[in-house]
Amino acid sequence: MTLAGAGGIAFTLLGVPAGYLSGSIAFVASAALAGRPMYVPTPAVRILFVLIGISLGSVVTPATINGLSDYPLSLTMLLASTIAMSVAGTSYLKFVHKFDGTTAYLSAVPGGMAQVMVLAFECKADARAVAIVQTVRVIVLSIALPATFAILGLADGTPISTRNAFQLSQPGELAILTLVSTLTAALAHRARFPGGLLFGAMLASAALHGSGLIDVTLPSGVQYVVMIAFGAVAGARFSNTSWSQLKCYFGAAIGTLLLTTIIAASFAGALLPILAVPTAQMMVAFAPGASDGMMLLALALHLDPIYVGAHHLVRVFFVMGVTPLILRFLRRGR
Numbered sequence: 001m002t003l004a005g006a007g008g009i010a011f012t013l014l015g016v017p018a019g020y021l022s023g024s025i026a027f028v029a030s031a032a033l034a035g036r037p038m039y040v041p042t043p044a045v046r047i048l049f050v051l052i053g054i055s056l057g058s059v060v061t062p063a064t065i066n067g068l069s070d071y072p073l074s075l076t077m078l079l080a081s082t083i084a085m086s087v088a089g090t091s092y093l094k095f096v097h098k099f100d101g102t103t104a105y106l107s108a109v110p111g112g113m114a115q116v117m118v119l120a121f122e123c124k125a126d127a128r129a130v131a132i133v134q135t136v137r138v139i140v141l142s143i144a145l146p147a148t149f150a151i152l153g154l155a156d157g158t159p160i161s162t163r164n165a166f167q168l169s170q171p172g173e174l175a176i177l178t179l180v181s182t183l184t185a186a187l188a189h190r191a192r193f194p195g196g197l198l199f200g201a202m203l204a205s206a207a208l209h210g211s212g213l214i215d216v217t218l219p220s221g222v223q224y225v226v227m228i229a230f231g232a233v234a235g236a237r238f239s240n241t242s243w244s245q246l247k248c249y250f251g252a253a254i255g256t257l258l259l260t261t262i263i264a265a266s267f268a269g270a271l272l273p274i275l276a277v278p279t280a281q282m283m284v285a286f287a288p289g290a291s292d293g294m295m296l297l298a299l300a301l302h303l304d305p306i307y308v309g310a311h312h313l314v315r316v317f318f319v320m321g322v323t324p325l326i327l328r329f330l331r332r333g334r
Contacts, residue, residue: 004028004232008224020224021300022143024231029139032238033246040233046189048233049197051218051226052296054181056198056305057205058217071310074271078286078311079318081267085110085260085288086319092259097252099129101330107133108256109323110264110288111315116323123327129249134290135237136253137260141289142234142297149301154280173216181205198295199313206306223299230296260288278303285311 004024011023032038040048089108093099099107103125106116120130148154181201188200208214218226238246268286272279281303284294298308 001229001232003031004228004235008228008231019146020227021231021296022146024228025139025142025235028232028235029238030235032236033241033243038232038236038239040229040236044229045233046197048226048229050182050185050201051222052230052299053185053198053201053203054177054205055218055223055226056295056299056309057181057202057207058177058209060206060210060306071307074275074277074282074285075311075314077267077271078315081264081286082110082315082318084267085263088263089256089260092255093133093252096255099252100125102327103129105323105326105330106130107252108260109319110137110260111290111312111319116319119323119327128245129252131237132241132246132249133253133256135234136250137257137288138290138293139234139237140254140257141261141287142231142293145284145287145297146301149280149283154278173214174218177205177208177214177216180208199309202295202305202309227296227300230293234293257288264288277307281307284308 004027007023007025007027008020009023011019011026013019028038086105086109090101090105093104093107094101097104102123103120106120106123106125107130109116116130116134119125120127181204184204185197185200188196188203190196193199205214264286265283268282271277272282275282280301281298284298284301284303285308287294289297294312295305295309298305
C-alpha cells in the first residue's frame with residue numbers, strides 16, 4: 001500500500017486527473033513486473049468493493065433519477081457496440097494471433113473481467129492469455145483515459161454532487177449508510193449477482209441518498225484511500241508474470257484494446273449530437289473496461305457514476321447471459 005500511495009500522490013501532484021487511481025496502478029504494476037511480491041488479501045478487496053459502492057451511490061439525487069429517461073437509446077447503442085467489439089476482437093485474436101476460439105472470445109469480450117476469468121478456468125481456455133489481455137486493457141484504459149481527457153480539456157475538477165462534506169455531527173447517518181449498504185452487498189454477493197459487493201452497496205447507497213433519507217457521504221480522505229487501494233488491486237494482477245509471458249500476449253492485448261476502443265468511441269460519438277451527455281462521461285460509459293474500474297474512474301473524474309454504472313451493469317448482464325451460448329457454439333465449431 002505504501003507503493004500504491006506514493007504513486008497516487010505523485011500522479012495527483014503532477015495534475016493527472018484521477019491521479020490517486022492511475023498513479024497507484026502504474027506504480028504497483030511496475031513493481032509486480034519487476035518481481036516484487038504484490039498481493040492484496042481477499043477480505044480487504046471485498047471491503048474495498050463495498051466502500052466503492054457506497055461512494056458511487058452517494059452522488060444520487062432526485063435530479064439524477066429524472067435523467068433515466070435518456071438511457072434507453074444509450075443502452076441500446078451500448079449493446080450494439082458490445083456485440084461489435086466482441087465479434088471484431090474475437091476475429092482479430094483468432095486469425096492474427098492464432099488464439100483458439102474460446103480463448104479469443106473470453107479475451108476480447110468487454111466488461112465482467114472476474115466472471116470471464118471464472119469461465120476461462122471452467123472451459124479450459126488459456127487463462128493466462130485471457131488474464132493478461134483483459135488486465136492490460138483495463139489498466140491502460142484506467143491510466144490513458146484520464147490523461148486523454150486532460151489533454152483534450154474534457155475533464156475538470158468540478159464535482160457533480162452538491163452534497164456537503166462529512167461532518168462530525170453525522171456519525172449516526174454514516175453508520176446507517178454503512179450498515180445498510182454492507183448488508184445489501186452481502187446479500188447480492190451471496191445471490192451470485194454480477195459484481196454483487198459493489199453493485200449491492202451502490203444500489204443501497206443510491207436508494208438512501210436518492211430518497212433523501214441520508215445526506216452524508218464518506219469522508220474525502222476515505223475516498224482517496226479507496227482509489228489508491230483499488231489501484232493496488234489492479235496493479236497486483238501482474239504478479240508472477242514473467243517478461244517473456246507478458247511479451248507473448250502484450251501485442252495481442254494492445255491490438256485488441258485499440259480495436260475495441262475505436263469501436264466503442266464510434267458508437268459513443270454517434271450519440272453525442274443526440275444526447276445531452278458530457279463527452280468524457282459517454283466515453284467512460286462505453287469504454288471496454290471492467291465495470292468496477294470504469295465506475296470508480298467516473299467518480300474520480302467527477303462524472304456521473306450512476307449513468308456509467310447503469311451501462312456497465314447492463315453490459316455485464318448481457319455478456320454473462322449470451323456467453324454460455326457462444327461458448328457452446330465455439331466448441332461445436334472446433
